[in-house]
Amino acid sequence: MADDASRKRKVRGRKIRSDQSRKESRKAKKELARKANGSERTGDSPLSDPEEVTPEPFVETDAVRSLRGRITGWLEANQPVHLIGPTGCGKTALALSAAAERGRPVVWLNGDDAVDTAALVGDHAGGERYKEDDRFVGGVTKQTEIVRERWVDNPLSVAVREGATLVYNEFSRSDPAAHNVLLSVFEEGVLERPGKRGEDRTIDVHPEFRAILTSNDVEYAGVHRQQDALLDRFVGVQVDYYDxxxxxxxxxxxxxxxxxxxxxxxxxxxxxxxxxxxxxxxxxxxxxxxxxxxxxxxxxxxxxxxxxxxxxxxxxxxxxxxxxxxxxxxxxxxxxxxx
Structure with a gap:
């Protein structure tokens, strides 16, 4: 009888440990899925409050208000605005002021030759690991390590998902090939994230998403000619030196x-x-x-x-x-x- 009772306790003990192991495994899977679905963000968010991006100081004369009114008017018409003008004329400050006027979160992006598609939409950043313990019979344990790549969204993905105002400074300094993803954003309202797998490879563009881009005139060094298919989807506002x-x-x-x-x-x-x-x-x-x-x-x-x-x-x-x-x-x- 004693041996039978001892055997029952051992079997029951293995069953409890097995149940706990399965619970831990399920919990780990849920946690991984939660992170993968974006409900928990890692790192600093590129989103900024409008009050935080308002240039300080920012001078408002009739000329400045008139120009900013043109920009915000086109944004209300759901048109991306491309500010073009000579260096040092105040394009960036004007873009940030117009973005802040909307009262929506703002995402900042600075263009240069190093910007590629991944820098815009996101990329895999390392991996996440967890272990599963399977206990088939007493004394036999199978341990499996599961690795899943972690995806991190970059400014464009965050802006289109959250309905933010994207301020893309020095837009024409980036390689035109990096901007192919913008075509579907402005034309079809969908952002494709190359390199991302699964059902959430694409993001439906939030109805409040808007974009303001700034560029120097084409004769400046380091300025790339962008594809006409994309430029056709912008309105261009020429910014010159003020009065x-x-x-x-x-x-x-x-x-x-x-x-x-x-x-x-x-x-x-x-x-x-x-x-x-x-x-x-x-x-x-x-x-x-x-x-x-x-x-x-x-x-x-x-x-x-x-x-x-x-x-x-x-x-x-x-x-x-x-x-x-x-x-x-x-x-x-x-x-x-x-x-």
């Missing part, structure tokens, strides 16, 4: 200088823009103002054309870097004559 008063307000918002100094800097910027072959953007005016605030002693030192020439030479010299000292001297002369 004189708006440029003054922008400089004032960034640097604390007396009004006469700000006027002198903006006047010089606009003169150099007309006379020089290199690009002289509003960003250059802001940088010059920051330098002048130091070298001019916040307006208490000696301010003259010579100081203004030196400041703008330092600001613009990187645009001809590597061309030689004589070229910098020539640039200084041209700046002095323009000022």
């Amino acid at each position: 004189e008063e708006t440029e003054r307000e922008i400089v004032r918002a960034h640097v604390d200088l007396p009004d006469e100094r700000v006027e002198a800097i903006v006047d010089a910027t606009r003169a150099l823009r007309d006379d020089l072959e290199i690009v002289v953007g509003t960003r250059a005016a802001i940088t010059a103002a920051k330098g002048l605030s130091v070298f001019d002693g916040q307006g208490n030192g000696e301010f003259n054309d010579e100081l203004l020439t030196k400041v703008f030479t330092d600001v613009l010299a990187p645009k001809i870097a590597g061309e030689g000292a004589d070229d910098v001297d020539d640039l200084r002369t041209e700046i002095g004559e323009a000022i």
Whole structure:
């Protein structure tokens, strides 16, 4: 009888351990499925609140509000907007301001030659492992290790799924081949994720998804010509340098200088823009103002054309870097004559 009771306890013990093992296995499978279905995100989310992306400071004059109104109007019409213009004219700040106006989450993406399809939609990032223990008979255990690749969505996938506003900065610096996935997004409302397997290979585009893209003019170095099939699905808004008063307000918002100094800097910027072959953007005016605030002693030192020439030479010299000292001297002369 004692042996029979002992045998029953052993059998019951194996059954309990087997039941626990099966429960743990089921729990591991559910956890893996939950992660695979995206209910638990890993890493930092590319989603940002609109308030977080609003440029600070951001100047709003009639010219700025009018241009932003065109952008938000096209977004309301469910049209992707492509902002095109010279470097340093404020395209990025304008795009972020327009995105924030919608009140929807914002996803930021910066283009360059390294951006490929995976950088847009996502890729496999390592694997997840769990073990299963199968107990067939007493004293015999079979252990199986299961490995499943983990997929991580990148900015475009997150934006189309969550109905965010995608701000794709320097769009034309990315390889056009990477943008093939955008065709189905804007035309059919579906994003395909190459490399992803299973029923969730595609994502239906959220009805609130919108896109704002910024690019420099085509003559800039490093700019790729994008495929016409994609460009036909955008509306293009040309962004140029703002009017004189708006440029003054922008400089004032960034640097604390007396009004006469700000006027002198903006006047010089606009003169150099007309006379020089290199690009002289509003960003250059802001940088010059920051330098002048130091070298001019916040307006208490000696301010003259010579100081203004030196400041703008330092600001613009990187645009001809590597061309030689004589070229910098020539640039200084041209700046002095323009000022």
